[in-house]
Amino acid sequence: MNGTTLCPHCDTRFKIVETQLEAHQGMVRCGHCLQAFDARPGFIPDQPSPQLELPILNEPAPPHKLADEPPAVLAALDGAAASSITTAPDADAFAHEAINMDDVVSNKSELDAARYGTLDYVEMAAAAQNGMPPGVPLPPETESSQPMTLAEQVAIVQDEDDSEYRPERRTWPWAMAALLLLLISIAQAAYFFRVDLAARLPGLKPALVSYCQLLKCTVPLPQNTDLMSIESSNLEADPAHENQIVLNALLRNRAPYSQAFPNLELTLNDTRDNALARRVFRPADYLPPLESETIGLLPQHEISVRLHLETTDLRPTGYRLALLYPQP
Known part of the structure; x- marks a missing residue:
């Protein structure tokens, strides 16, 4: 059934039909304040108009003439038409006038005539309000003059998964x-x-x-002392030259890539293992002529080192040999 409902948020009343009440358990959205609410608690069904309860006749009713009306009805109509020209009564006045005429009429024939006269009186009052002579048909109401229905003012609440607004996101x-x-x-x-x-x-x-x-940087060769080792070394006197000793060493690169040549630190000790002299030899001091310092020691390769040293009167009895790389 059709009726009206009241928005609890803005107190605006709208028309609503039964199909809208059955959809979504009665949940609707107000077209005025856009708030969702349950339309069932405030629903008021439409009351049928008393004019629509008249019996429907199989034969068309003969045209009604005002001359056939009883004198009491004509007098009442003349007074009502005169007052409608000066002041147009509202719909409540029309309903009140119809009820008074029912009291005046005593029998069924006069009641029917009074009701038909009331309908003529409504047409006359409407013609007077529109400034048109009686008998001229009123122009049909346009769509703009029709009241908006609840379907036009109220948006049915959809499921959140279907109607959820998701703003566009820029990902670029x-x-x-x-x-x-x-x-x-x-x-x-x-x-x-x-x-x-x-x-x-x-x-x-x-x-x-x-x-x-x-x-403004460089790409040097790797310098990993853990993968560079001294395989063997010895210190012996040079028989051809007095006060000279010869240092022999074998260096090995155990890395799978080329490494920079290390520095060699030689320490000469006495009989008590105290240091008599210490010197650091750079790659340019011990490399053979065929070796290149920029290429480095190739992976899994060895190089023999031979150094002639002048000891003068030091007379060392022992030595220590270590390899190291300069600190950056």
Whole structure:
């Protein structure tokens, strides 16, 4: 059934039909304040109009003439028409007038005539309000003059999964920022691990060298003392030269990549193992002519070192030999 409902948020009343009450357990959205509410508690069904309860005749009713009305009815109609020209009564006045006429009429025939006269009186009053002569049909009501229905003013509440508004998100700025951070991280990793990258991936060394030219840095050979060892060494006197000794050593690179040549630290001791002299030999001091310091000691390769040393009057009885790399 049809009726009206009241919005509890803004106290606006709207028309509503039964199908809208059955949908979504009566939940609707107010077209005025846009708030959702249950339309069932405030629903008021429409009351049928008394005019619609008249019996429907199979034969069309003959045209009604005012001349056939009783004198009492005509007098009442003349008075009502005169008052309607000056002041147009509202709908409540029409209903009150119809009830009074029912009291005046005593029999069924006069009651029917009074009711028909009331309908003519409504037409006359409407014509007087519109400034048109009686008998001229009123223009049909346009869509703009019709009251808005609840379907036009009230939006049915949909399921949250179907009607949830999801704002559009722009992902490309975040993608560009993430890409920029990734490039910065790669550049930092290439700078700090350039030595290991060049040693383990020789194909990247030209690119790393070009990159270091921009940053004013170098790509040196690896310097890992744990993978560089002295396989053997000895210190002996030189029979051809007095006060000279000869140091022989064998260096081995146990790394799977080339390494820089280390420095050799030689310490001469006396009989009590006290240091008499100490000297550090750089690669340029002990490398054979055929070896290149820039290439370094190849992986899994050895190199023989032979040094002639002038001892004068030190007369050492022992020595210690160690390899080391200079601190950056």
